[in-house]
Amino acid sequence: MSEIDLISDKGQVARINQPELVEELTTLNLGPTHPATHGIFQNILQMDGEKIISGEQTIGYIHRAFEKIAERRPFYQITTLTDRMNYCSSPINNFGWHMTVEKLLGIEVPKRAQYIRVIMMELARISDHLICNGILGVDSGAFSGFLYLMEKREEIYEVYEEICGARLTTNMGRIGGMERDLTSTAIRKIKALLETLPAVLREFENLFNRNRIFMDRTINVGPITAERALSYGFTGPNLRAAGVDYDVRVMNPYSSYEDFEFDIPVGQSGDTYDRFMVRGEEMWQSLRIIEQALNNLPEGPYFADAPEYYLPPKKDVYTKMEALIYHFKIVMGEIDAPVGEVYHAVEGGNGELGFYLISDGGRAPYRLHFRRPSFIYYQAYPEMCKGVTISDAIMIMSSLNVIAGELDA
Amino acid sequence: MKPVKMAEAPAGHSGAGFFATSFDQVIGLARSYSLWPLPFATSCCGIEFMATMGAHYDISRFGSERPSFSPRQADLLLVMGTIAKKMGPVLKQVYIQMAEPRWVVAVGACASSGGIFDTYSVLQGIDRIIPVDVYVPGCPPRPEQILEGLMQVQHMAQNESLRRRNSEEYQELMASYNIQ
Amino acid sequence: MLTNQEVAEHIAEKFDGSVADFEQPYGLLTLTTTRETIIPLLAYLKDHPVYQISFLTDITGIHYPESTGKEFAVVYHIHSLVNNFRTRVKVFLGKDDLHIPTATDLYASANWMERETFDFFGILFDGHPNLTRILNIEEMDYHPMRKEYPLEDATRQDKIDALFGR
Ligand code: SF4
Numbered sequence: 001m002s003e004i005d006l007i008s009d010k011g012q013v014a015r016i017n018q019p020e021l022v023e024e025l026t027t028l029n030l031g032p033t034h035p036a037t038h039g040i041f042q043n044i045l046q047m048d049g050e051k052i053i054s055g056e057q058t059i060g061y062i063h064r065a066f067e068k069i070a071e072r073r074p075f076y077q078i079t080t081l082t083d084r085m086n087y088c089s090s091p092i093n094n095f096g097w098h099m100t101v102e103k104l105l106g107i108e109v110p111k112r113a114q115y116i117r118v119i120m121m122e123l124a125r126i127s128d129h130l131i132c133n134g135i136l137g138v139d140s141g142a143f144s145g146f147l148y149l150m151e152k153r154e155e156i157y158e159v160y161e162e163i164c165g166a167r168l169t170t171n172m173g174r175i176g177g178m179e180r181d182l183t184s185t186a187i188r189k190i191k192a193l194l195e196t197l198p199a200v201l202r203e204f205e206n207l208f209n210r211n212r213i214f215m216d217r218t219i220n221v222g223p224i225t226a227e228r229a230l231s232y233g234f235t236g237p238n239l240r241a242a243g244v245d246y247d248v249r250v251m252n253p254y255s256s257y258e259d260f261e262f263d264i265p266v267g268q269s270g271d272t273y274d275r276f277m278v279r280g281e282e283m284w285q286s287l288r289i290i291e292q293a294l295n296n297l298p299e300g301p302y303f304a305d306a307p308e309y310y311l312p313p314k315k316d317v318y319t320k321m322e323a324l325i326y327h328f329k330i331v332m333g334e335i336d337a338p339v340g341e342v343y344h345a346v347e348g349g350n351g352e353l354g355f356y357l358i359s360d361g362g363r364a365p366y367r368l369h370f371r372r373p374s375f376i377y378y379q380a381y382p383e384m385c386k387g388v389t390i391s392d393a394i395m396i397m398s399s400l401n402v403i404a405g406e407l408d409a
Numbered sequence: 410m411k412p413v414k415m416a417e418a419p420a421g422h423s424g425a426g427f428f429a430t431s432f433d434q435v436i437g438l439a440r441s442y443s444l445w446p447l448p449f450a451t452s453c454c455g456i457e458f459m460a461t462m463g464a465h466y467d468i469s470r471f472g473s474e475r476p477s478f479s480p481r482q483a484d485l486l487l488v489m490g491t492i493a494k495k496m497g498p499v500l501k502q503v504y505i506q507m508a509e510p511r512w513v514v515a516v517g518a519c520a521s522s523g524g525i526f527d528t529y530s531v532l533q534g535i536d537r538i539i540p541v542d543v544y545v546p547g548c549p550p551r552p553e554q555i556l557e558g559l560m561q562v563q564h565m566a567q568n569e570s571l572r573r574r575n576s577e578e579y580q581e582l583m584a585s586y587n588i589q
Numbered sequence: 590m591l592t593n594q595e596v597a598e599h600i601a602e603k604f605d606g607s608v609a610d611f612e613q614p615y616g617l618l619t620l621t622t623t624r625e626t627i628i629p630l631l632a633y634l635k636d637h638p639v640y641q642i643s644f645l646t647d648i649t650g651i652h653y654p655e656s657t658g659k660e661f662a663v664v665y666h667i668h669s670l671v672n673n674f675r676t677r678v679k680v681f682l683g684k685d686d687l688h689i690p691t692a693t694d695l696y697a698s699a700n701w702m703e704r705e706t707f708d709f710f711g712i713l714f715d716g717h718p719n720l721t722r723i724l725n726i727e728e729m730d731y732h733p734m735r736k737e738y739p740l741e742d743a744t745r746q747d748k749i750d751a752l753f754g755r
Contacts (some may be wrong), residue, residue: 001490012410031450032496032499034478035476035478039451039452039455040451040496056593057715059497059723059724060450060480060493060495060722060723060724060725060726061451061495062452062490062492062496062501063495063529063530063724064491064493064526064528064531065526065529065530065531065733065740067709067734068528068529068733069525069528069740069742070524070736071739071740080525083453083526084452084453087452087456087458089454099622103615104615128740129469130458130544131456147463147464150459150460150463150464150465151463151464151465153460154460154463157460167457167458167460167551168456168549169453169548169549186549228697229645230643230670231696231697231698232697232698233644233645233646233696233698240461244670246670251670251673252673277515284497310471335459339616340614340615340616341614341619342614343615343617343666343675343677345646352646354646354666356647356649356664356666358651366651367651367652369649371646371647371666374702375701375705376698376702377698378648378701379697379698379700379701380697401545404451404452405452405453408493408724409724418702494726495725527740528740528741528742529733529738529739529740529741529742530724530725530733531742533742570699
């Protein structure tokens with residue numbers, strides 16, 4: 001402690017004790033309802049001035065017990081749960097689950113259904129990346145790009161509506177195929193999207209990709225090396241931004257992905273800018289896939305011959321005894337699945353979305369575990385934001401695209 | 410230029426150069442067209458709120474231009490998404506921090522009743538911990554439905570007596586939720 | 590391309606006596622090991638110059654209340670990104686002794702996966718840096734994914750309805 005004299009205007013002297021300056025850390029509580037966190041998770045940050053020294057995360061604020069519910073529901077009802085996991089790209093989750101069950105049952109899905117699935121999954125990927133990149137723009141202070149993208153996302157939702165009637169929680173398709181064929185309206189809407197989306201994407205890229213402010217805010221912010229990323233279980237765009245070209249669609253192709261030609265964009269440094277660019281490029285690749293799938297859409301049935309799992313057409317239910325029985329059995333969940341143990345992975349919006357299903361021969365899974373990509377890679381967040389400022393930490397979080405529903409299951 | 414749409418004037422007496430009506434109505438009118446929502450978005454329904462905010466559905470047309478992320482300045486708590494038990498105390502805290510008059514809208518099945526998540530970890534409807542004014546059904550509700558919910562709140566705000574929040578009934582309601 | 594046969598034989602030889610039950614349901618090599626061997630096995634496969642099974646996909650638990658002495662299983666999914674080869678390793682534990690060493694020294698991602706498994710099943714990962722509940726509230730006094738616990742909240746009074754309730 002040192003003593004100093006303070007002299008006022010009138011010449012009065014006051015002697016006060018001045019404490020030594022000590023380095024003090026502030027604790028900042030970010031979340032769980034902070035508007036910048038896009039979802040509810042809490043971060044307790046130790047700050048030195050504006051620099052983050054360390055962080056501790058708390059999650060589980062919307063833990064909904066998917067895995068426990070899944071043990072009480074017949075297989076087809078679980079689709080409804082998968083919708084609500086990564087709700088930015090529900091169709092991928094739906095089809096991922098359907099394919100897992102089909103693998104268990106040994107159902108071969110006709111080509112046409114596989115292609116329709118690919119189209120819908122890629123649309124879902126686009127809508128997922130649109131939100132992520134749009135929000136990243138918002139967090140760096142550029143709101144307008146987001147508005148353009150949201151406009152297009154509405155159009156993707158219109159396609160969903162045409163296919164399944166819902167916008168967000170799609171519950172699309174059935175075990176064994178699609179519930180209905182692509183209508184001409186749906187095809188028209190997808191084609192229109194293929195025509196108009198590139199212009200919007202290009203405009204968005206013009207706004208951001210070479211924007212000095214945006215580059216300064218994102219380049220070298222929150223980088224992660226490939227080695228650390230793999231150790232942390234990163235998958236999907238975040239891993240690819242770090243330079244590892246792992247993509248489930250190519251490594252273990254499902255649903256005829258081997259028929260399509262597309263590139264896997266990779267980044268170099270795994271920083272926020274790379275993640276942004278990888279997502280941006282993936283949207284172009286998705287458009288490419290959709291175009292190929294639409295042009296080569298095979299003719300034929302859009303569902304497999306699996307009467308025990310695939311709901312019969314309504315017309316038959318009213319007129320044919322057999323169809324009515326199957327309908328009843330499926331809806332009441334009276335059908336026992338074979339015994340087995342399956343792991344199936346699809347490339348979700350955020351990475352490898354895995355379904356580990358154990359069936360003991362009952363109507364419901366004995367155990368169903370979801371490998372949720374954002375749950376696994378969000379652990380790396382404190383390490384990634386060590387030493388950066390709080391505003392950069394927000395950017396890192398939105399570039400990771402952590403979806404609360406998927407995080408907490 | 411599109412013509413500006415004016416809100417209808419409340420009932421009252423008018424003459425040359427004056428217009429007389431009751432305070433209740435004027436204040437109700439003003440409040441109802443400047444409701445600042447606090448989007449308490451936790452999961453899927455929050456994404457639909459994003460669409461509601463976007464250019465397509467545009468919630469600003471109803472005077473909710475400014476989402477207020479600070480509870481102190483918000484009039485309307487929009488609870489969108491599943492509220493787990495872990496989240497319950499946080500939600501209550503946010504509600505307590507809001508100043509009167511405050512309205513609450515439970516958007517979606519989860520916020521209204523727990524929805525499809527009848528599980529050990531999910532709160533079976535937010536009305537177990539805070540009073541709710543409007544329930545918006547749907548899983549998720551379409552943006553139009555969310556707007557309809559907002560309009561219901563506007564309607565309530567217009568027709569609410571100024572003294573309602575001091576009434577004994579209201580105090581009792583608050584007391585039943587252990588809110589002072 | 591690695592074949593299940595080749596890897597299984599190699600592991601069986603290397604860890605003679607402590608690995609068993611080689612299967613391949615739907616083409617995925619599955620084996621069972623013991624709690625003493627699991628970490629050496631994961632480390633061996635990770636550092637193996639050819640296999641390089643060095644990506645931890647998932648850790649989870651399973652509860653089999655009926656099988657006495659082996660009530661709980663911890664399941665590891667590992668993946669070789671170089672060879673595109675997946676393996677599933679299981680460790681069975683008795684319900685009175687739910688200890689298993691942690692894999693966090695090998696894989697940073699194991700941290701939360703193990704916490705989740707602890708939260709859901711109460712499996713104790715020895716040596717874990719911070720083995721606390723992750724998804725549920727701290728005050729919870731049971732492990733909800735065990736089969737004996739109901740799905741619904743036991744304390745609630747709503748939804749008691751003659752027609753729609755249970
Ligand atoms: S009501 Fe449906 S859409 Fe909304 S949060 Fe709940 S599950 Fe999600």
